[in-house]
Amino acid sequence: MENKLNFRLALNDDLLDIIKMLSDDTLGSKREQFDEKISEKYKMAFENIIKDPNQELTVVEMNGQKVGTFQLTFIQYLTHQGGLRAQVEAVRTHSDFRGQGIGGQMFEYIKTHAIEKGCNMVQLTTDKQRPEALRFYESLGYVASHEGMKLKLV
Known part of the structure; x- marks a missing residue:
């Protein structure tokens, strides 16, 4: 059995699995609402993401299973x-597949894809x-070159 990862843009049928992965950790379980009936907020956000040419919501599969x-x-800057x-x-590896090197492969893909798109930098934030x-x-x-700051509005 081959364990090659397949990267593809998310489809409507992926939304429930994505929400489940996002909610499947200590912090995610506090801020996400996983339910078999997908809320309108998630549906609207998904539609906005897939319509925006500067957004890519990616699903990672291995042997036909969604693993990440x-x-x-993609942000255009003047600087x-x-x-x-x-x-x-929103980086997540499915809990059943953590510790298998999938995260490292995802970030190698992210780096290569960003270079192909013409990016000069990849940036992220992570919760302390x-x-x-x-x-x-x-x-x-x-x-960790900058101190990130956020103002929660809701």
């Missing part, structure tokens, strides 16, 4: 001489409550 997901947003950046969000994620990103060469 992530979202890329860095008009550079293009790839913002990585996820020290294992921070160590993982650092092991891939990501550097």
